[in-house]
Amino acid sequence: MPKLLLVNGPNLGILGRREPEVYGTDTLADIEGAVAAEIADRGWELVAVQRNCEGELIDHIQDNYDTVGAIVNPGALMIAGWSLRDALANYPRPWVEVHLSNVWAREAFRHDSVLAPLASGLIAGLGATGYVLAARALLTMVEG
Numbered sequence: 001m002p003k004l005l006l007v008n009g010p011n012l013g014i015l016g017r018r019e020p021e022v023y024g025t026d027t028l029a030d031i032e033g034a035v036a037a038e039i040a041d042r043g044w045e046l047v048a049v050q051r052n053c054e055g056e057l058i059d060h061i062q063d064n065y066d067t068v069g070a071i072v073n074p075g076a077l078m079i080a081g082w083s084l085r086d087a088l089a090n091y092p093r094p095w096v097e098v099h100l101s102n103v104w105a106r107e108a109f110r111h112d113s114v115l116a117p118l119a120s121g122l123i124a125g126l127g128a129t130g131y132v133l134a135a136r137a138l139l140t141m142v143e144g
């Protein structure tokens with residue numbers, strides 16, 4: 001069964017009780033369920049990982065080169081996650097960067113992503129819906 005990789009970085013494991021006015025009230029389990037539902041009709045299975053450590057995220061990316069594509073919310077690693085960037089540079093399939101919040105409407109330190117130039121696309125500011133839209137984009141981008 002084809003598998004889609006969903007990667008969430010630091011502090012995203014506590015969604016639902018993390019600054020809900022910024023990140024919404026959906027938990028990570030809610031988001032994973034919504035993405036899994038979105039890809040189910042195509043016969044894709046979701047492989048979801050959340051880690052607070054950059055190195056562990058890299059391990060999971062390297063272990064999942066056989067996935068059809070990926071959705072990545074790097075959290076604050078977007079700002080200076082150079083090792084994560086290099087891991088994604090070697091990820092062989094299309095991937096979409098997602099941010100729940102509109103990072104450009106926030107503090108200046110959130111305005112640059114070292115990952116975004118490598119992504120097929122980027123969705124920000126649409127909350128949990130952004131992950132579902134990223135899945136939908138990958139469904140159209142990926143054959144099979």
Ligand code: DQA
Nearest residue numbers: 011074075076099100101110
């Ligand atoms: C985030 C935005 C980042 O700036 C922040 O560090 C996060 C979450 C988002 O989804 O809006 O952890 O990636």
